[in-house]
Amino acid sequence: xxxxxxxxxxxxxxxxxxxxxxxxxxxxxxxxxxxxxxxxxxxxxxxxxxxxxxxxxxxxxxxxxxxxxxxxxxxxxxxxxxxxxxxxxxxxxxxxxxxxxxxxxxxxxxxxxxxxxxxxxxxxxxxxxxxxxxxxxxxxxxxxxxxxxxxxxxxxxxxxxxxxxxxxxxxxxxxxxxxxxxxxxxxxxxxxxxxxxxxxxxxxxxxxxxxxxxxxxxxxxxxxxxxxxxxxxxxxxxxxxxxxxxxxxxxxxxxxxxxxxxxxxxxxxxxxxxxxxxxxxxxxxxxxxxxxxxxxxxxxxxxxxxxxxxxxxxxxxxxxxxxxxxxxxxxxxxxxxxxxxxxxxxxxxxxxxxxxxxxxxxxxxxxxxxxxxxxxxxxxxxxxxxxxxxxxxxxxxxxxxxxxxxxxxxxxxxxxxxxxxxxxxxxxxxxxxxxxxxxxxxxxxxxxxxxxxxxxxxxxxxxxxxxxxxxxxxxxxxxxxxxxxxxxxxxxxxxxxxxxxxxxxxxxxxxxxxxxxxxxxxxxxxxxxxxxxxxxxxxxxxxxxxxxxxxxxxxxxxxxxxxxxxxxxxxxxxxxxxxxxxxxxxxxxxxxxxxxxxxxxxxxxxxxxxxxxxxxxxxxxxxxxxxxxxxxxxxxxxxxxxxxxxxxxxxxxxxxxxxxxxxxxxxxxxxxxxxxxxxxxxxxxxxxxxxxxxxxxxxxxxxxxxxxxxxxxxxxxxxxxxxxxxxx
Ligand code: DGJ
Numbered sequence: 001x002x003x004x005x006x007x008x009x010x011x012x013x014x015x016x017x018x019x020x021x022x023x024x025x026x027x028x029x030x031x032x033x034x035x036x037x038x039x040x041x042x043x044x045x046x047x048x049x050x051x052x053x054x055x056x057x058x059x060x061x062x063x064x065x066x067x068x069x070x071x072x073x074x075x076x077x078x079x080x081x082x083x084x085x086x087x088x089x090x091x092x093x094x095x096x097x098x099x100x101x102x103x104x105x106x107x108x109x110x111x112x113x114x115x116x117x118x119x120x121x122x123x124x125x126x127x128x129x130x131x132x133x134x135x136x137x138x139x140x141x142x143x144x145x146x147x148x149x150x151x152x153x154x155x156x157x158x159x160x161x162x163x164x165x166x167x168x169x170x171x172x173x174x175x176x177x178x179x180x181x182x183x184x185x186x187x188x189x190x191x192x193x194x195x196x197x198x199x200x201x202x203x204x205x206x207x208x209x210x211x212x213x214x215x216x217x218x219x220x221x222x223x224x225x226x227x228x229x230x231x232x233x234x235x236x237x238x239x240x241x242x243x244x245x246x247x248x249x250x251x252x253x254x255x256x257x258x259x260x261x262x263x264x265x266x267x268x269x270x271x272x273x274x275x276x277x278x279x280x281x282x283x284x285x286x287x288x289x290x291x292x293x294x295x296x297x298x299x300x301x302x303x304x305x306x307x308x309x310x311x312x313x314x315x316x317x318x319x320x321x322x323x324x325x326x327x328x329x330x331x332x333x334x335x336x337x338x339x340x341x342x343x344x345x346x347x348x349x350x351x352x353x354x355x356x357x358x359x360x361x362x363x364x365x366x367x368x369x370x371x372x373x374x375x376x377x378x379x380x381x382x383x384x385x386x387x388x389x390x391x392x393x394x395x396x397x398x399x400x401x402x403x404x405x406x407x408x409x410x411x412x413x414x415x416x417x418x419x420x421x422x423x424x425x426x427x428x429x430x431x432x433x434x435x436x437x438x439x440x441x442x443x444x445x446x447x448x449x450x451x452x453x454x455x456x457x458x459x460x461x462x463x464x465x466x467x468x469x470x471x472x473x474x475x476x477x478x479x480x481x482x483x484x485x486x487x488x489x490x491x492x493x494x495x496x497x498x499x500x501x502x503x504x505x506x507x508x509x510x511x512x513x514x515x516x517x518x519x520x521x522x523x524x525x526x527x528x529x530x531x532x533x534x535x536x537x538x539x540x541x542x543x544x545x546x547x548x549x550x551x552x553x554x555x556x557x558x559x560x561x562x563x564x565x566x567x568x569x570x571x572x573x574x575x576x577x578x579x580x581x582x583x584x585x586x587x588x589x590x591x592x593x594x595x596x597x598x599x600x601x602x603x604x605x606x607x608x609x610x611x612x613x614x615x616x617x618x619x620x621x622x623x624x625x626x627x628x629x630x631x632x633x634x635x636x637x638x639x640x641x642x643x644x645x646x647x648x649x650x651x652x653x654x655x656x657x658x659x660x661x662x663x664x665x666x667x668x669x670x671x672x673x674x675x676x677x678x679x680x681x682x683x684x685x686x687x688x689x690x691x692x693x694x695x696x697x698x699x700x701x702x703x704x705x706x707x708x709x710x711x712x713x714x715x716x717x718x719x720x721x722x723x724x725x726x727x728x
Contacts, residue, residue, distance in 0.1 A: 004041050030136065035235065058073070066090055075170075078265075081130050088132050099116065132153070137149065146286050147285045149283050150168050162270065166262065168283045182205050182217065191550040214515075236299065237261050238553050240523040309527065309530070318462070321590060323354050353385070353396075356374075357377065359374060368405055395461040398460050401466040407427075438498065463510075474487045513532045517533055531557065531588050544631040551627065577602050582720075612686075647676070655718045657717075669707065
């Protein structure tokens with residue numbers, strides 16, 4: 001694996017384990033020559049592109065296309081020059097090749113620990129007329145079939161210019177017959193897998209909400225028609241960014257498909273004065289010839305080990321109990337300690353105090369910004385509560401929402417201009433709150449210092465960082481008029497600055513990000529916080545889809561999943577405790593209910609769940625995920641987790657509704673070693689296990705080809721799971 005340069009042919013070959021990506025310089029333009037199954041490099045590769053000198057630019061597959069010189073497809077960038085003209089023509093100048101990957105100064109990204117983990121190619125392009133310079137940066141990861149791409153755009157001329165579009169990447173696929181697969185949703189129903197054929201015209205997903213959003217995740221895969229979970233070619237694109245984004249697949253009149261992705265060009269204009277640079281966020285591009293399943297596993301391994309950082313990256317995450325659905329804003333120290341006492345008896349490891357502990361916050365209409373504990377609820381303060389929790393043998397965690405300000409707060413009274421707003425105009429409140437202007441250094445410093453004061457005095461080992469509204473009236477009192485359209489992007493940069501400082505200052509704290517559930521479940525946030533609260537919807541049935549969909553890109557260790565009360569607070573559904581437990585145990589496990597109200601039987605169930613989860617923690621969170629049955633396709637869901645050496649696995653099966661006179665249910669396993677024999681190990685406390693198979697030893701080939709019959713009970717909300725251990 002390497003990046004091979006053939007200077008005489010102008011060829012750059014990014015050759016992975018299973019894939020090749022080819023760029024060819026033709027007429028000084030960087031042409032996209034190929035991306036797909038691995039090609040040998042010992043034969044002539046120049047003919048693989050359908051580009052040649054006689055073809056107009058509108059038909060050439062390109063790496064970073066421009067507008068205005070004959071290509072009428074959507075461009076990767078657009079610049080308005082000082083003289084008012086908008087024509088630029090980027091021509092190839094030179095390249096640099098280096099081992100490893102450079103770290104960005106201000107943006108999150110996938111990283112390497114050793115230089116030999118990746119190789120980086122930089123293509124330097126220039127528009128001679130204006131001096132506009134663009135460097136296209138490609139890093140090929142040796143570990144899996146992934147390439148990261150971003151661009152650095154520099155004003156090398158003497159006049160200021162305005163970037164009107166600055167996408168991270170663009171690629172042209174020569175032929176059609178592809179579907180776009182992406183994740184849609186809203187609050188409480190994130191992660192819906194949506195798939196539609198790409199046809200003439202544009203298929204676009206985007207966020208204009210100032211955050212990556214519940215509505216569209218910054219991810220898309222192009223799947224060759226017929227590619228499914230287990231087979232076929234899939235090309236994945238995941239943007240490491242937490243703000244407005246766009247992803248666009250455009251099919252032209254030759255049926256070729258241009259796919260581009262990056263910061264949303266909508267309401268975007270970025271001024272570059274002389275010598276200034278704009279760095280785009282990076283897109284992580286993954287190739288799989290074994291369907292969406294293998295694409296996900298490549299993302300999971302890379303994001304788990306080379307996007308997430310810090311001491312919790314490789315360690316088992318604590319099983320937590322969060323008081324939100326147990327008490328909402330209505331709690332006292334005594335009530336919280338009672339829940340913690342019960343948690344300690346059940347061997348839960350971490351107690352998390354959610355919203356409502358500061359200012360005078362008895363509902364969601366006040367106090368954001370006033371990060372001082374509310375002595376009415378916590379007479380001894382946070383420290384007293386934390387030490388009581390610790391005395392019970394639990395760790396203590398705390399909720400914060402540091403990007404926000406309530407109009408009813410001391411902070412707002414002191415600094416009414418510290419929120420994003422447009423002077424003289426109405427300030428749209430969402431959940432009675434406004435968004436702090438993180439583009440301003442003094443605002444960021446205030447928040448950093450407020451948090452620092454708490455985190456350095458209270459024994460906190462976990463923080464839930466929430467963000468509960470979209471951005472509106474995106475303007476800053478501190479920004480000159482000609483730069484106001486930079487604010488949405490600068491907000492994200494400001495956020496990353498605070499996150500970098502606070503996570504560096506407190507390396508012992510496990511941070512979990514949240515945005516009304518999964519409103520900002522994106523790789524940018526994962527760089528700072530290795531887990532995310534997946535959704536405010538904690539219903540077991542809804543969670544099947546949410547967690548299944550989210551796992552298309554994001555590793556299980558990142559997917560927060562809690563057992564909550566019934567009737568479920570979001571949908572009113574009654575599901576068995578075991579069903580809710582089995583769904584939550586398929587993620588980053590915890591509880592979100594009043595443990596003091598559980599029946600003795602439920603407490604026994606919790607004890608067993610905790611023991612069982614601790615035993616398979618490693619497997620679920622660090623193993624390879626194989627999705628076996630999709631909740632988007634019917635009444636059943638199944639998935640399994642396989643250890644890297646394939647000697648251990650755990651299989652989960654769920655059926656939502658009972659069906660009269662059902663046929664025998666068969667689940668075909670995946671990811672095992674066909675040469676190994678596996679023992680099906682019954683699990684303590686799992687009632688409905690596969691009785692017929694208990695303690696049987698079956699071949700990996702048989703388990704995958706013939707499957708196992710799931711012994712079901714005739715009832716709604718049936719779930720079961722079992723473990724496999726290789727013998728001999
Ligand atoms: C939204 C989060 O998603 C919930 O889990 C909870 O923390 C509330 N905010 C608190 O306001």
